[in-house]
Amino acid sequence: MSLIVEKYGGTSVGSIERINAVAEKVAKSHAAGNQMVIVVSAMSGETNRLLEMAKEINADLPAREADVLVSTGEQVTIALLCMALINKGQQARSFTGGQVRIETDTSHGRARIQNIDSSRIKKHLDEGRVVVVAGFQGVDNDGNITTLGRGGSDTSAVALAAALKADECRIYTDVDGVYTADPRIVPEAHRMDEVTFEEMLELSSLGTKVLQIRSVEFAGKYKVPLRVLNSFKDGPGTLISYEGNKKMERAVIAGIAHNSDEAKLTITGVPDHPGVAHTILGRIAEKDINVDMIIQNIAADETTDFTFTVPRSDFDVATAILEKVSSELGARGVTGDNSIAKVSIVGVGMRSHTGVADLMFATLAEEGINIKMISTSEIKVSVIIDDKYTELAVRALHKAFDLDQKI
Amino acid sequence: MSLIVEKYGGTSVGSIERINAVAEKVAKSHAAGNQMVIVVSAMSGETNRLLEMAKEINADLPAREADVLVSTGEQVTIALLCMALINKGQQARSFTGGQVRIETDTSHGRARIQNIDSSRIKKHLDEGRVVVVAGFQGVDNDGNITTLGRGGSDTSAVALAAALKADECRIYTDVDGVYTADPRIVPEAHRMDEVTFEEMLELSSLGTKVLQIRSVEFAGKYKVPLRVLNSFKDGPGTLISYEGNKKMERAVIAGIAHNSDEAKLTITGVPDHPGVAHTILGRIAEKDINVDMIIQNIAADETTDFTFTVPRSDFDVATAILEKVSSELGARGVTGDNSIAKVSIVGVGMRSHTGVADLMFATLAEEGINIKMISTSEIKVSVIIDDKYTELAVRALHKAFDLDQKI
Numbered sequence: 001m002s003l004i005v006e007k008y009g010g011t012s013v014g015s016i017e018r019i020n021a022v023a024e025k026v027a028k029s030h031a032a033g034n035q036m037v038i039v040v041s042a043m044s045g046e047t048n049r050l051l052e053m054a055k056e057i058n059a060d061l062p063a064r065e066a067d068v069l070v071s072t073g074e075q076v077t078i079a080l081l082c083m084a085l086i087n088k089g090q091q092a093r094s095f096t097g098g099q100v101r102i103e104t105d106t107s108h109g110r111a112r113i114q115n116i117d118s119s120r121i122k123k124h125l126d127e128g129r130v131v132v133v134a135g136f137q138g139v140d141n142d143g144n145i146t147t148l149g150r151g152g153s154d155t156s157a158v159a160l161a162a163a164l165k166a167d168e169c170r171i172y173t174d175v176d177g178v179y180t181a182d183p184r185i186v187p188e189a190h191r192m193d194e195v196t197f198e199e200m201l202e203l204s205s206l207g208t209k210v211l212q213i214r215s216v217e218f219a220g221k222y223k224v225p226l227r228v229l230n231s232f233k234d235g236p237g238t239l240i241s242y243e244g245n246k247k248m249e250r251a252v253i254a255g256i257a258h259n260s261d262e263a264k265l266t267i268t269g270v271p272d273h274p275g276v277a278h279t280i281l282g283r284i285a286e287k288d289i290n291v292d293m294i295i296q297n298i299a300a301d302e303t304t305d306f307t308f309t310v311p312r313s314d315f316d317v318a319t320a321i322l323e324k325v326s327s328e329l330g331a332r333g334v335t336g337d338n339s340i341a342k343v344s345i346v347g348v349g350m351r352s353h354t355g356v357a358d359l360m361f362a363t364l365a366e367e368g369i370n371i372k373m374i375s376t377s378e379i380k381v382s383v384i385i386d387d388k389y390t391e392l393a394v395r396a397l398h399k400a401f402d403l404d405q406k407i
Numbered sequence: 408m409s410l411i412v413e414k415y416g417g418t419s420v421g422s423i424e425r426i427n428a429v430a431e432k433v434a435k436s437h438a439a440g441n442q443m444v445i446v447v448s449a450m451s452g453e454t455n456r457l458l459e460m461a462k463e464i465n466a467d468l469p470a471r472e473a474d475v476l477v478s479t480g481e482q483v484t485i486a487l488l489c490m491a492l493i494n495k496g497q498q499a500r501s502f503t504g505g506q507v508r509i510e511t512d513t514s515h516g517r518a519r520i521q522n523i524d525s526s527r528i529k530k531h532l533d534e535g536r537v538v539v540v541a542g543f544q545g546v547d548n549d550g551n552i553t554t555l556g557r558g559g560s561d562t563s564a565v566a567l568a569a570a571l572k573a574d575e576c577r578i579y580t581d582v583d584g585v586y587t588a589d590p591r592i593v594p595e596a597h598r599m600d601e602v603t604f605e606e607m608l609e610l611s612s613l614g615t616k617v618l619q620i621r622s623v624e625f626a627g628k629y630k631v632p633l634r635v636l637n638s639f640k641d642g643p644g645t646l647i648s649y650e651g652n653k654k655m656e657r658a659v660i661a662g663i664a665h666n667s668d669e670a671k672l673t674i675t676g677v678p679d680h681p682g683v684a685h686t687i688l689g690r691i692a693e694k695d696i697n698v699d700m701i702i703q704n705i706a707a708d709e710t711t712d713f714t715f716t717v718p719r720s721d722f723d724v725a726t727a728i729l730e731k732v733s734s735e736l737g738a739r740g741v742t743g744d745n746s747i748a749k750v751s752i753v754g755v756g757m758r759s760h761t762g763v764a765d766l767m768f769a770t771l772a773e774e775g776i777n778i779k780m781i782s783t784s785e786i787k788v789s790v791i792i793d794d795k796y797t798e799l800a801v802r803a804l805h806k807a808f809d810l811d812q813k814i
Contacts, residue, residue, distance in 0.1 A: 003639065017464045056423045057487055058494040066494070068501050069486035072479035076457065079476035080464055086472070087465040094475050098505070099550050143506050 002167040003035040003125070007157035008137060011174045012046035012231035013077050022172075022231065023084035026130055030090060035125045039135040039157040040081055041108035042073025063108035067137075067147045071097070073136035074153070081132050092130040095121070096259040097137035097145070102156065104146045111138055111146035113155065113218075116163040129384055131160065133160060154215035162222035169210060169224050172231035177238030178203065178210050180403040183254040186389050192254065194239045199254045199346050200285045202380045206344040207259030216240070252356060253347030253401045258386045258394050262292060263315040264372065266307040269332025272298060279329065280306055283321050289314040293342075293375045293384065303332070307373065309384065312338055340372065341387035345397060346380045357381045363400040369393055410442040410532070414564035417451035418581045419638035420484050429579075429638065430491035433537055437497060442532040444571065445571040446542040446564040447488055449480025466756060470515035473556045474544075478504070481541035481560070486789045488539050499537040503546035504552070505759070509563065511545035511553045518545055518553035520562065520625075523570040541569060561622035569629035576631050578618060579638035584645030585610065585617050587810040588663040590800050591640060595811040599661060601646045606753050607633075609787045613751040614666030623647070659763060660754030660808050665801050667748045667794045670722035671779065673714040674729055676739025677704060687713055687738065690728050696721040700749075700782045700791065710739070714780065716791065719745055747779065748794035750801060752808065753787040765790045770807040776800055 006026065013019050022038075028035050040375045051068050054061055078094035085092035100121060104111035121131050135153025148155050154171055161169035178200065181189040195203070197220045204213040210228055219226045219240065229237035270276055282293055294308045310318045315338045322334045350356045360381055364371060369392065373384035385393055398404060413433065420426050421758045429445075437443045457476050461468055485501035492499035494720040507528060511518035528538050545553045555562050568576035585607065604612070604627045611620040617635055626633045626647065626804025636644035677683055678813055687697055717725045722745045729741045759761045767788055771778060776799065780791035792800055805811060 006542075016460060019464065053483075053487060054421060054490055057426065058490040062490055062493045065486045065489040065501055068489075068503075069483060072482045075479045075482070076460075078477060079472045081458060082472040082475075083461055083465040083469055086469045087467075094472055096475075096552075099552075145503075147504075 001033050004168050005037045005157050005161040005166045006170045007039040007070050008172045010041045012172050013040050014066050019080050020084050021182050027088045027090040029165050030130055036130045038132045040077040041135050041153040047074040057257050067108045067145050071137040074136050078134045081191035085130055093124050094132045096134045098139035100133050102138035105301050106140040110149040118163040129356045151212035154212040158215045158218045158224050161224045170227050170229055172229050176230045176235050180287045181394050181398045185394050186398045192238050196348050197240055197242050200240045202346040206257035208257045252349040252353045253345045256345055256394055256397050258343045258390055262309040263312045263338035266335045267326050267331050268305045269303045270329055272304045283325050289318055294372055305324050330345050339387050340384050341382055341390040342382050343393045344380050344382040350379050366394050393395050408440050411575050412444045412568040412573045413577045414446040415579045417448045419579050420447050426487050427491050432718050434495045434497040437537055443537045445539045447484040448542050448560040452731035453714040455478040474515045474552050478544040478552050479544050485539045492533050492537055500531050501539045503541045507540050509545035513547040517556040520566045525570040552777045558619035561619040565622045565625045565631050568631045577634050577636055579636050583637045583642050584635050588801050588805045592801050593805045594710040599645050599646050603755050604647055604649050607647045609753040613664035615664045659756040659760045660752045663801055663804050664754055665750045665797055668719050670719045670745035671716050671747050673742045674733050675712045676710040677736055679711040690732050691743035696725055700780055746794050747791050749789050749791055751787050751789040755786050757786050761776045770803050774803050
């Protein structure tokens, strides 16, 4: 008997028909002898419907009440899924985040899970019930409803799998698994049977939207066996593994990620003193803006140019802060670019292969694509380019690294 | 400084515009120096929308999950109302039934409130916040979400007012107050400034839909000063009083109630043995069917005819049970009538006036309306008539008892 945690996202439970289909699938798995814990998101469109109403009232959403509001979305789904299971003769019981005691900190809208009381779930599993848990939500120490942020249902599922020591955590989405590149851009992209945890972590943080990065981090921390599957059709999906499949022949890189969610800011001619980086980035951090890539160059005149990227949605705020900092520091000025894209190649194979970065740069040069920034880690190389070249770059790299045909 | 509990029903919070209007009203009351606790229902239509989805999945709604589902309706409203208050610069905090610990028994869909922890609310009131509570819902000892049944938000408000020892509990609806009769039937009906608790209890149980009977019972138990008001326009509403206003000239009866929600069943020719009533009604009670009026007549042949009324929605089930009981007891047979109406006159003035029942019977006789059953208490007389005569009966009685002009 295995204990399986399954997570179904918004489109997978987006209609009564789909909820019935999920119930059918889950009841079958239970009948086959598995203990089943199901984590669900709000029906697709529901969270936006609720937020639209809220924004009509108060454009500047009060965070605590926003969580009270949007958490109803998942609560509706758990009730409906349990009804569907019961209708099929399968005993089932629903739990909100608060009821199952998914304890979080108090950061409304982006809370972090601190503890889960799995005893209540286990009791119901042992009594033959399917347990259905509202994803995305938790409760703080004072009993306030919190949410984990968009995509947080993945994290809920992985955290539950860790707490319950589940045999597998299955994330059901509307795609077949993790692809070598976005198939909407690269028709030749193919599903990977397996991807290492480290690769998945990089791919998620670099723009591959299949799994939310926090859920991958959580899985890694507790070594939760994680599989991404398509809820709309059967298939093996992609397994996130922790040791790497030694027997499998692998391409040097596993996949290519891209995103256009960032913007680039440069403050030029900063007098070069110790602590300048902290002065600049501290002011950005004060406003809770995440800084991603950072580059600092010393110019001939002993001043420094300081460049970094921020989420595109924070571009205007960051620019205003930087202009203030610039005049305070007596710097030359501020320039910005919010039409950039980040394209990354990821693969543990890089560790044992030389020349990977060079092949990337050569490939982009051949296509006439200028590189604006470079960032590397042990298993990835990321470049910032003009975002109009994104698709061209991804396709060219997919071909250059022999990903076009499955090996 | 007064502590006021206000309850706004579904139509009063049925749109963003209405929610903003309620926030405006509440913020004003708070600014005038009152501590405000607001109880809200689901936005009108929302509970039905949720139940429609559920019924598409499982016609036989599992009670526990139905409560998980429909309780989201009020949760949405509390969040939106708090956002509206905060938007107007008024500090506010929302609470679900579970968060404020409105503890109930485990009867899903019709739970009864057992205890309320008012300490948490008081803390926030003392800190200058408006407290907004989800009506209609609570939580049992195991943390399961329960609901109090339709209209339960009135009960939530009264129970909170009792627990908080509020100075007044205001029930905002879409009517101006309690009327001498249904104004849709009797154009001459008028709003009462004041009605005694006992009269209100009878009126609610007999068909006046302004207040839910359980909320009136609850108010009476704890002597909560209760006022019914129109949320759409200003006015004094109707005060439910506990001592009666001695100074006020009153008509003999306060008002006329009617309902067409019942059906009549008769089992004829039952051999008259001790315990027959229990045998018959026990079988009905087993199916959780409420019996209202009961009449038993001894016939000349020492058999008995036994007549009672049940909710019209239970008519078919009750008929089937009764036919089985009839053959078991060797009775003559079963007859039923599900097109009846109950018309009642209510007033504490009856206590000191004779001939009230007689005037009622005479008035109906003059209109040629046949009386099928009669039931009386100290302050009311109810008759069962053919339901096609309902409007005629109510109008004639309203005139006969001098209610047509306000005194």
